Amino acid sequence: xxxPKPEISALxxxxxxxxxxxxxxxxxxxxxxxxxxxxxxxxxxxxxLNSTNSSSLSENLxxxxxxxxxxxxxxxxxxxxxxxxxxxxxxxxxxxATVQSACELFLRFSSLISQEKLIDANFEAxxxxxxxxxxxxxxxxxxxxxxxxxxxxxxxxxxxxxxxxSYSKVVLESLLESKAHGCVFHVFVTESQPDNSGRRMAEKLxxxxxxxxxxxxxxxxxxxxxxxxxxxGAEGVMETGGIINKIGTLGIAICAKAMNKPxxxxxxxxxxxxxxxxxxxxxxxxxxxxxxxxxSKKDALDDEHPLTDYTPPQYLNLLITDLGIFxxxxxxxxxxxxxx
Amino acid sequence: MGKKxxxxxxxxxxxxxxxxxxxxxxEKLNAIAEQLKSFSPKKGQATPPSTPEGSxxxxxxxxxxxxxxxxxxxxxxxxxxxxxxxxxxxxxGDGKSRADIENERKxxxxxxxxxxxxxxxxxxxxxxxGNAEKPPKAPAKEAPANKGQKDAPKxxxxxxxxxxxxxxASSDSSDSFNMTANGSKNVSFxxxxxxxxxxxxxxxRPAIRVSSYFVHATPHNVHPAFRRLAAKCEFKKLNxxxxxxxAFHKTLIEFVEDYNPRPDLPFSESISLDLQPQLCCLSDNxxxxxxxxxxxxxxxxxxxxxxLDNTKEICDLKTYLKEWIENSAYYNFDLAEKAIxxxxxxxxxSMAHRRILTYSRCPIVEKIILTAAEQFNDLHVYxxxxxxxxxxxxxxxxxxxxxxxxxxxxxxxxxxxxxxQASVVLLGCSAILNTGRVVALRGSSLLALSAQAVxxxxxxxxxxxxxxxxxxxxxxxxxxxxxxxxxxxPEDLVTALVTDLRIVPPSSAPAVLKAKQLGYDx
Numbered sequence: 008x009x010x011p012k013p014e015i016s017a018l019x020x021x022x023x024x025x026x027x028x029x030x031x032x033x034x035x036x037x038x039x040x041x042x043x044x045x046x047x048x049x050x051x052x053x054x055x056l057n058s059t060n061s062s063s064l065s066e067n068l069x070x071x072x073x074x075x076x077x078x079x080x081x082x083x084x085x086x087x088x089x090x091x092x093x094x095x096x097x098x099x100x101x102x103x104a105t106v107q108s109a110c111e112l113f114l115r116f117s118s119l120i121s122q123e124k125l126i127d128a129n130f131e132a133x134x135x136x137x138x139x140x141x142x143x144x145x146x147x148x149x150x151x152x153x154x155x156x157x158x159x160x161x162x163x164x165x166x167x168x169x170x171x172x173s174y175s176k177v178v179l180e181s182l183l184e185s186k187a188h189g190c191v192f193h194v195f196v197t198e199s200q201p202d203n204s205g206r207r208m209a210e211k212l213x214x215x216x217x218x219x220x221x222x223x224x225x226x227x228x229x230x231x232x233x234x235x236x237x238x239x240g241a242e243g244v245m246e247t248g249g250i251i252n253k254i255g256t257l258g259i260a261i262c263a264k265a266m267n268k269p270x271x272x273x274x275x276x277x278x279x280x281x282x283x284x285x286x287x288x289x290x291x292x293x294x295x296x297x298x299x300x301x302x303s304k305k306d307a308l309d310d311e312h313p314l315t316d317y318t319p320p321q322y323l324n325l326l327i328t329d330l331g332i333f334x335x336x337x338x339x340x341x342x343x344x345x346x347x
Numbered sequence: 348m349g350k351k352x353x354x355x356x357x358x359x360x361x362x363x364x365x366x367x368x369x370x371x372x373x374e375k376l377n378a379i380a381e382q383l384k385s386f387s388p389k390k391g392q393a394t395p396p397s398t399p400e401g402s403x404x405x406x407x408x409x410x411x412x413x414x415x416x417x418x419x420x421x422x423x424x425x426x427x428x429x430x431x432x433x434x435x436x437x438x439x440g441d442g443k444s445r446a447d448i449e450n451e452r453k454x455x456x457x458x459x460x461x462x463x464x465x466x467x468x469x470x471x472x473x474x475x476x477g478n479a480e481k482p483p484k485a486p487a488k489e490a491p492a493n494k495g496q497k498d499a500p501k502x503x504x505x506x507x508x509x510x511x512x513x514x515x516a517s518s519d520s521s522d523s524f525n526m527t528a529n530g531s532k533n534v535s536f537x538x539x540x541x542x543x544x545x546x547x548x549x550x551x552r553p554a555i556r557v558s559s560y561f562v563h564a565t566p567h568n569v570h571p572a573f574r575r576l577a578a579k580c581e582f583k584k585l586n587x588x589x590x591x592x593x594a595f596h597k598t599l600i601e602f603v604e605d606y607n608p609r610p611d612l613p614f615s616e617s618i619s620l621d622l623q624p625q626l627c628c629l630s631d632n633x634x635x636x637x638x639x640x641x642x643x644x645x646x647x648x649x650x651x652x653x654x655l656d657n658t659k660e661i662c663d664l665k666t667y668l669k670e671w672i673e674n675s676a677y678y679n680f681d682l683a684e685k686a687i688x689x690x691x692x693x694x695x696x697s698m699a700h701r702r703i704l705t706y707s708r709c710p711i712v713e714k715i716i717l718t719a720a721e722q723f724n725d726l727h728v729y730x731x732x733x734x735x736x737x738x739x740x741x742x743x744x745x746x747x748x749x750x751x752x753x754x755x756x757x758x759x760x761x762x763x764x765x766x767x768q769a770s771v772v773l774l775g776c777s778a779i780l781n782t783g784r785v786v787a788l789r790g791s792s793l794l795a796l797s798a799q800a801v802x803x804x805x806x807x808x809x810x811x812x813x814x815x816x817x818x819x820x821x822x823x824x825x826x827x828x829x830x831x832x833x834x835x836x837p838e839d840l841v842t843a844l845v846t847d848l849r850i851v852p853p854s855s856a857p858a859v860l861k862a863k864q865l866g867y868d869x
Binding site: 026135232246248283288289316320321336337339340343 | 464598694697698699771804806842843850851852854855856
């Protein structure tokens, strides 16, 4: 009997995946980490069971005991392991909205196993099902960015002026794909303080030959009259149809609405969150501040600058996702379909 | 009957319009009654019309009928097509039968027409005679003088002010009315269609009629429980849709309990046949539609009856139906209210200042606030009330004060002030339409509108049993049991609907309908 493998720390796995490939979608990394936890917990538990074989129970009884424990405590134990892993990953300083939504959807999808297979006493088969479904889910998610990029192509015409905010990988990929298909357009990117992430976006865009201008956050009002469309990514899409995105998004969206410029949001379906905020103060703190801030300054949050804001659905025109192009009102229905 | 812009009230006895000819009333009415009879529906058991006698007893003398013109004949021919399916036999002691009212309307229309014709003829005559009297100036001078005199509108026999008459005739309203000092309630209008908005014109008919199925309701085939329900509503013992629904559940249970099925029909058919007169009695043969939530209940009940397995014992079927009704009451009241309260409190939890603005009295909102007060210390409630509609907010105020919740009470004129103090608006509703529009007490939309103007969220507590698959309602029509005035709030003024399933944006109302299978095609 080999030694049980060391417990994999989901958070460490998550971080290492992202370090290896900085372009990877955060949600995807979270899901892959979870899948690893799933696989390794399989082996751990089955090893534990085998080690109890040497007890003095009669063989029949032992089989029955193991089969019982297979069905009840291990599936429960598995779910517990996974939710522990999710909690651990939420303690990241990266976007926790994405991590939460991705993990919850992944868990729901994987555990959607038919009743017959659950009743079947062979626990190994159940485990394999989980892992198989997990892989299917991951394959689908890997393609989501390219699906979104394809959906977005008709929106870009030549000589268009596009405004975007901060650094979003989905928006980047979509713009690069449009460029690769021969569209010529001009992108304005906001600097997006406090972390200056707009600068990274502008560099990447320039590298692929797209004409880019980096503008101050405060210059959005000035530039809006010459803009044709506004594009955002999203850290999370809410049940209302509104989005959570880098701070500053709400201001740009309101400005665009006031000047009648269309606002499009690009988000993968794993970013759909089952929350219903009514206004800024109603959005949960775990989405607004990073984990380390929440821990260190639990009581003095009023002095902290939030890193994200909530843009209500009335300022958004369309949401482009890998499940299709929706109006904000239709997102609620899609969410329900995903979560049931 | 099509709804006309200048819809008319029945004429008061001291009408200024003198009867123009000796009315050949009985024969004409007979003829009209015959035509109506020939258009009555095949279903149902319409009893033979008793119109001629009924209408004769009505104040026929006051009915001016210009029966001589051929136009009256045409109109009488056209009328029955519109009045298809109207019962002409149900004289519930209204005083005027429908034929009478039709005749009055016809007469008025004819008169207007004749006035117009005479006016145009006169104008032509004047123009021909070279009388270049300019219409706008003359009435401007004449109108105040006329108002002061409180004259009746000119009949064609007075040719003195032709231009003025044209002005009067072409505009739809007469300029004479009596205003009492009070202004709002005791206004008596001599001729026209102005009515205070809080009262319903009970003779109005809906533009589009859905049901065409009539059973004459007599004391013999209507269960006393339904009559008791109607009486309670009449005497305002039941306020609001919630109380009405609960009472309706009880009434249905009583009905099923005492019901003895007909021997020749299977149970489900016989009970649905005998349910008809009960409902017709309440809704005046479909003229007054039921409130939406009640309509839902009735439809689901009928569906249950259809799906009954007639091979079982009658007492089993009865217990099944009774259990279904009790379950429905339990799910839609006890459980649903608990769920709504929980969801709302989870939203209130995340607020910094819990200052709730609410309108009149909704029992669910009351429950929410009472439960929230147990959890939160800094609750403050602003109650806006409508003094014209029973001041139900005062009851809410009393019950909240008993629970030591700080409250502020104001009438509807103080909305502008109160909305600046509040941080969230909580409203009740009586129905939710397919598009997400909210049907609520008249005055609620003012709160929603002001809330949007100061950017505070509007939450509407809506039970899933009140969702209807309709797109619009005739709000000015009174409903069968409740006579409270309602209105619809547009869906873009509402931030969220708190239902017992989950918190939902108004645009997702069809999804809720589907989930609860309340759609009409189910």
